[in-house]
Every structure is written in structure tokens, then in C-alpha cells.
Amino acid sequence: MSFLEAELSTTRPSLTDVSNADVDFALTAQIVVAWAGEAGEEKRLGWWRTDLASEFGGEDFFKQLLPNSWPWATLQAVREAARRKDAELRRMSPDHDQMLSLFALGFDVDERIDERLRDHKRSGEEPVLALPGLSAVLSAEWDPSVFVRWAEGKGVSKFKTEPNARRVAGDTFMGLTELVAKLVGGLVPLAAAYPLPYVRRPQ
DSSP states (O other), X not given: OOHHXXXXXXXXXXXXXXXXXXXXXXXXXXXHHHHHTBOSTTOSSOSBOOOOSSTTXXXXXXXXXXXXXXXXXXXXHHHHHHHHHHHHHHTTSTTGGGEEETXXXXXXXXXXXXXXXXXXXXXXXXXXXXXXXXXXXXXXXXXXXXXXXXXXXTOOOOXXXXXXXXXXXXXXXXXXXXXXXXXXXXXXXXXXXXXXXXXXXXX
16 A cells, blocks of 8 residues: 555545434435335325325324334334335446445445434434434425425535436545435436435445
8 A cells, every 4th residue: 555545544534433413414314315205195206105104104004003103113114115215226237236325325334324213213202303304304294395405405416327326426435424415415306216326335
């Protein structure tokens, strides 16, 4: 390793060296996008065929099954639906193992986010109190323009359109919050199907 490479290796932000605030930012973004992507009785973007986060859909079921933790269970379920669609689209790429997307940020980071979600769920605190960023979109009646403003508020991302994906431009050696913001920005303009914004995994 050259001196320059050694210097870069010590100054590049690490995706695994993240704070709880970074993890909460990523988790909030995942939940907002998962919620916005639902179809069903209360159709939103229709990116996944679920009706989990609606009054007479999944909410009613989870209220009966988990009367104390149903708000978290509902969001956890719709996040899982989004994660599966994200994974399905990534598998269509021949180099899917080199892709970092909103729902696949690397094994260690994904584990941290899952653990943080479990911690929040056990805390008994309402989702919009534990993750205040949710209220920007989830607390209001569905309005795609509100979602677009939320996504654009994370920054406008340049991307190259590929089959089933959008490759977001920019330096991949960045911290978790910056990476998530770039991926969220890559959702705009909205598409009829989930556009799968991603970056190449750092080498």
C-alpha cells in the first residue's frame, strides 16, 4: 500500500463506524420509502403489492395480534416488503453483490439497523416520537408531492438509468447519512415501478 493509499484509508468515512443518529436516519428513510411505496386500499406509489400500513389493512390485523407494539410491527412489515422488492431487483444485475441500495447497505450496517429497530420496538415509544423524521410524510394524508419534497430535501442526485435500476453518481467513500441521502435523492423523479437507486460498493 502506498503512502497516499494509507492516508486515504484513514480519512475515508466508514460505513461501519456509525452513530445511533446515523442509524436512525437510515431507518427513518427506509420506513418512509417503504410506507410510500405501498399499493392496496390506500394506494400510494404502488411499488410493492402490500396493504400493511392502512387502517383497514395490516393495521387492523396487527392491532389484534400485537395490541402493544402494533405501530412498530406494521412499519416493520412494510419495510420487509420493500426490502424484498429491493433484493429481487438487485438479483437481476450480474454484479448485484457490488451494489449498495437503500435496503442493502452492507451486512454490518444492515445488522445495526435491524438491531436499532428492535430496540425502538421494545422501548414502547411511538414511532413518530422515536424517529421524528417520520412525521414529515407519515403523519399526513398521502400526497405524492409531499413525498417528493421530502426526497428532494435530502439532495438532488445525478444518476444513470439502467435496466431495473438507477446508478447514482458520486464518491462512494462517504458516511452512512450522506449515502442514504444520495439514495433517497435518486428516487426523484418518481417512477411507475421502484427505480432501485444504488451506488457501487467501495473497493
